[in-house]
Amino acid sequence: MTIEEIQEEIVDEFAMFEDWMQRYEYMIELGKSLPLIEEQYKTGDNIIKGCQSKVWVHAELEDDKLIFTADSDAIITKGIIAILIRAFSNQKPQDIIDANTDFIDDIGLKEHLSPTRANGLVSMIKQLKLYAVAYQTQLN
Amino acid sequence: MIVSTLNIQAIRKDFPILQRTVNGKPLVYLDNAATSQTPRQVIDAIVDYYQNYNANIHRGVHSLSQEATDRYEQARVKIQSHFGAAKAHEIIFTSGTTHSINLVANGFTSILKAGDEIMVSAMEHHSNIVPWQMLCERTGAVLKVIPMNLEGELLMSDYHQMLSDKTKLVFCNHVSNALGTINPIREMIAAAHKFGAAVLIDGAQAAPHLKADMQALDVDFYTVSAHKMCGPTGVGALYGKEHWLKQLPPYQGGGEMIEEVTFERTTYAGLPHKFEAGTPNICGGIAFGAAIDYINSIGLEAISHYEHELLAYATEQLLAVEGLKIYGTARNKTSVISFNIAGIHPYDIGTILDKLGIAVRTGHHCAQPVMDFFKIPGTVRASFSFYNTREEVDVLVMGVRKAKQMLT
Numbered sequence: 001m002t003i004e005e006i007q008e009e010i011v012d013e014f015a016m017f018e019d020w021m022q023r024y025e026y027m028i029e030l031g032k033s034l035p036l037i038e039e040q041y042k043t044g045d046n047i048i049k050g051c052q053s054k055v056w057v058h059a060e061l062e063d064d065k066l067i068f069t070a071d072s073d074a075i076i077t078k079g080i081i082a083i084l085i086r087a088f089s090n091q092k093p094q095d096i097i098d099a100n101t102d103f104i105d106d107i108g109l110k111e112h113l114s115p116t117r118a119n120g121l122v123s124m125i126k127q128l129k130l131y132a133v134a135y136q137t138q139l140n
Numbered sequence: 141m142i143v144s145t146l147n148i149q150a151i152r153k154d155f156p157i158l159q160r161t162v163n164g165k166p167l168v169y170l171d172n173a174a175t176s177q178t179p180r181q182v183i184d185a186i187v188d189y190y191q192n193y194n195a196n197i198h199r200g201v202h203s204l205s206q207e208a209t210d211r212y213e214q215a216r217v218k219i220q221s222h223f224g225a226a227k228a229h230e231i232i233f234t235s236g237t238t239h240s241i242n243l244v245a246n247g248f249t250s251i252l253k254a255g256d257e258i259m260v261s262a263m264e265h266h267s268n269i270v271p272w273q274m275l276c277e278r279t280g281a282v283l284k285v286i287p288m289n290l291e292g293e294l295l296m297s298d299y300h301q302m303l304s305d306k307t308k309l310v311f312c313n314h315v316s317n318a319l320g321t322i323n324p325i326r327e328m329i330a331a332a333h334k335f336g337a338a339v340l341i342d343g344a345q346a347a348p349h350l351k352a353d354m355q356a357l358d359v360d361f362y363t364v365s366a367h368k369m370c371g372p373t374g375v376g377a378l379y380g381k382e383h384w385l386k387q388l389p390p391y392q393g394g395g396e397m398i399e400e401v402t403f404e405r406t407t408y409a410g411l412p413h414k415f416e417a418g419t420p421n422i423c424g425g426i427a428f429g430a431a432i433d434y435i436n437s438i439g440l441e442a443i444s445h446y447e448h449e450l451l452a453y454a455t456e457q458l459l460a461v462e463g464l465k466i467y468g469t470a471r472n473k474t475s476v477i478s479f480n481i482a483g484i485h486p487y488d489i490g491t492i493l494d495k496l497g498i499a500v501r502t503g504h505h506c507a508q509p510v511m512d513f514f515k516i517p518g519t520v521r522a523s524f525s526f527y528n529t530r531e532e533v534d535v536l537v538m539g540v541r542k543a544k545q546m547l548t
Contacts, residue, residue, distance in 0.1 A: 020163075020495055025546055053487045054517075073517065074485035075547055076492075 003095055006087050007103035014107035023108055027079030034082040037069040048123050053077045055124055059131040065090050066135055068128060080109065080121055088128050093139065096132035101125055146446050151438065152527050154179040165497025168532045173317055173476055173523035174501050175367045176348060178431075182370060185430035189423040197422055198396060198413070212422055215429030216412070219377050222432045223362065224353035229411040230385065232378040233425050237344040238267040240363035240378035241311075243415060244340055245271035247388030248309060254280030258309040259302060261323065262288045262513060263316040266506045268342045272311060281308070288513070292319035292468040300331055307337040314346035314362075318507040318521070319468025320451075320476030322346070329359050338384065344368050344376075348525070349447060349474045351440045354379050366424065371431030375424030378415075385411050392417040443526040447475040450524045454533045461540055467514055475524035478505075481540070484547045486520045492543035493520075498536055 001009075017023045037046070041058035048055040053074030060067050068089040072078040087103070088096050104110065104121075152158050155177045160167050169177060189211075195204035197212050213228075220228045234240045252258070258272055262285050276283050286299045294312075303310075310332040315322050329339045340361035343352055348369040354362060361384065365376040380388075390397055390408055394417030399407040408414045435443070454477055458464055463482040480486055490502030503518040504511045511518055522536055 021546070024492065024495070028546060053485055074487040076488045 003087055003091055003099045007099075010083060010087065011103050011106045020108065024076065024079075027083070027109075028075050029079075030082040031072075031075045031077075031079030034071070034078055034085070035069060037071045041069070042071065048127050055081065057081075057124065057127055057131075059128075059135070061093075061135050061138070064092055064139065066093050066096060066132060068131070070124075077121070080104075081124065083107075083109075084125065084128065093132040093136035097129055097136060146438065146442050146526065148446075148527065148529055152529075154181065154434075155527055156180060156183070158527065162497040162499070163495050168496075168498040168535050170522040170524060170528065170532070170536060171499045171501050172348070172525040172528075173345060173368070173521065175373065176370050176525055177527070178372065179370055179434050181434045182372065182427050182430045185427045186372060186423055189426055194423070196419055208422055208426075211426050211429075212420075215425045218429040218432050222436065223364075223377075223379055224355050225379050226355055227382060230354075230379055230382055232380065232385070232412045232415045233420050234363075234376050234378050234415075235374055235421065236365040236367070236376035237342055237363040240361075240376060241267055241340070241342065242271045243378060243391040244361050244380070244388070245275045246391050248275055249278050250389060251387070252279040252281045252308055255306065256281040256308045257284055257304070257306040258282070259284045259286055259299075259307060259311065261286045261294055261312040263292060263294070263319060263321060263323075263510050264311070264313060264507065265317050265342070265344075266508070268311055268313060269509070272309075286312070288321075290514075291470050292316065292321045292473075293470045294321075294323055294328075296324065296327065299328065303331055303335050303337070305335055307332065307335050310337055310339045311342070312339075313342040313344070314352065315343075315349065315474050315476075316468065316507075316510070317345045317476075318478055318505040318510045318519070319470065320345075320473040320478070320523075321468055321470040322350070322472040322474060324472075325359070326357055329357060333358070345474065345476075348435075349440070349444050360384055366428040366431055369431055370434055371428040372424050375421045375428050377428070382411065385415070390414050390417070394418040396420070438526065444474075446526055447524055450528060450530065450533065451475040451477070453530055454522065454524065454536070457533060457537045458540065461537065461544065463544070464540070467516070467519055476521065477523075478519040478521045480516060480519050481544050484544065486518045488547050489520045489540065489543045492546060493536075493539045496535075496539045496542065498539045500536075 014023055037056050037058050042056045046056045046058050053072050055072045057070045068085050070081045070085060072081055157177050193204050193207040195208040197209040216231050217228050219231050225231055258281050260269060260272055272283055284302055287295045312323055314325055325341050332339045338360040341359050343362050344365045346352055347364040360381050362379040367373040397409050397414050397417040399409050464479055467478045486502040490500055493500055501521045505521060
């Protein structure tokens, strides 16, 4: 599936919920099921500096696709990461670079995308794209 | 009983913001230790200034400038009288507590020498740690930390033992922003003075809740921020004993702070203008005065009595939530409750509470050493003001229970 198709799928899933509470409960569930980053990669180098919760991201190239694993010490942040990883992991670096992130808005999580919000989400998206740029350069 | 004199519903009507909703829910504002809300009386003073007598002060020959100068200086006198300072020129207008502390720390650069000791408490806000660390780097003085116990109370016997002839300065908050502890500053000041050390007390968290009298405390420096006590942001005051303020060099150069300027030499203006370079926050200073009038119209004694009851009720209700732990359980504290629920990150709780219209602070509260001491990444902090109600405490507790259910 392309990034866009996955994003549409996620938007459809969230459309089933009637209120924020159900959306958050679903997100928390997603957070709990997130494939965790291996302990050896939970290092200072892989930490994304959000103000309040810690977020670790690791990237690896498998064939021509980029695989992301991640973790956070806050479960809601982890849920958002799970959504991002579902959309962006196992994709070609160039596709990750080109992808937009408007779907976060469409699933009612817009408030988490504010650059001034101290959850590191914006930095996290930036970091995923930076990894993609770095690996794309390598592939070239 | 004092409480019965406070009509909370009438008081709430003074605060327009308390009528609004957040995320579709009535706002429950419990982040008062970060900033307090602003009553209509203070907002009116701000509007009145800009509509009727906005002018630069201390220099104009025209009537508006004179009017603005008079009102600004009247505000200084209000602050002097509220805090029991001996003289109006011992009150320096600053942009807030951080500015005040930096002004003093900078001034001591020329006074301290290598090997001198300065002491801070273990429960300081970053703004009362970093300027002193910078001062130590400049002078070679040594920073010592007054330890605390698990309740969040300073170990006074350790403090007394740490004091010596080498001690030149002691810094401590009157009330801890992260824990709510009211520190025994009168005892600390008296002990430091026996060794000739000067004492700066950060009163930002105390001023909205307690009466602090500069002369009775015999404190050398005391700092407050208007926005924590119903005033506007960006303005505060530094109290300093006259002899100290005369001794400290100016902090910033510019207009207003000079007596005479030639390219060879400048002589500085007297107090308080020596420390007030440039056009000050005129409107802010005047509105700060209006905030003090507002607080005094209710009465600090009645406020602290009511807040104490609210604190006791909230503590009891929150502790009934299984797995909830409160950090900062000093016998003597203000209406601040820092807490965590076992296994849940404070950020998650804060996020759910926000969706329910409840404003709390989460994180390390700019007091990382305090969080390190308790070995936690941060806490959820609910801080209550005199315009909060028992019903709002109930909403908070319900919200916390809901968050706990969703997050575990």
